[in-house]
Amino acid sequence: MRSDFNQKVWSALKLIPRGRVATYKEIARFIGNFKAARAVGQACGRNSKAPRVPCHRVVKSDGSLGGYSGGVNKKIYLLKQEGLKIVKSKIENFKKKKFEFI
DNA sequence: ATAAGGGCACCGC
DNA sequence: CGCGGTGCCCTTA
Numbered sequence: 001m002r003s004d005f006n007q008k009v010w011s012a013l014k015l016i017p018r019g020r021v022a023t024y025k026e027i028a029r030f031i032g033n034f035k036a037a038r039a040v041g042q043a044c045g046r047n048s049k050a051p052r053v054p055c056h057r058v059v060k061s062d063g064s065l066g067g068y069s070g071g072v073n074k075k076i077y078l079l080k081q082e083g084l085k086i087v088k089s090k091i092e093n094f095k096k097k098k099f100e101f102i
Numbered sequence: 103a104t105a106a107g108g109g110c111a112c113c114g115c
Numbered sequence: 116c117g118c119g120g121t122g123c124c125c126t127t128a
Contacts, residue, residue, distance in 0.1 A: 024109080033123085033125090037124085040110080
């Protein structure tokens with residue numbers, strides 16, 4: 001619904017370069033509501049807009065993939081395709097792969 | 103306007 | 116290290 005929040009989320013998502021990942025919390029913080037990590041995730045998956053943002057590049061703060069509207073395995077697949085490695089449902093070298101906004 | 107749900111984060115056990 | 120409970124926020128019905 002093009003709420004400011006949603007739009008900001010998508011903008012942040014689009015800023016994530018290929019092969020990098022961001023956390024919901026980071027995004028939330030980037031937007032200004034660093035407590036809205038949850039809302040961020042929904043904004044991504046629910047994005048009412050057609051150009052689906054790379055929501056698969058967003059993961060949980062602990063490095064786990066979190067969830068995905070189309071299925072977690074799909075998310076894993078996409079991430080792997082971008083050069084990321086998934087081990088035990090978690091991102092290898094997550095700290096290094098994490099893209100920092102701000 | 104209220105209620106419920108949801109791709110989280112953090113803390114305690 | 117895994118599980119459960121709590122807190123915070125946003126969207127939709």
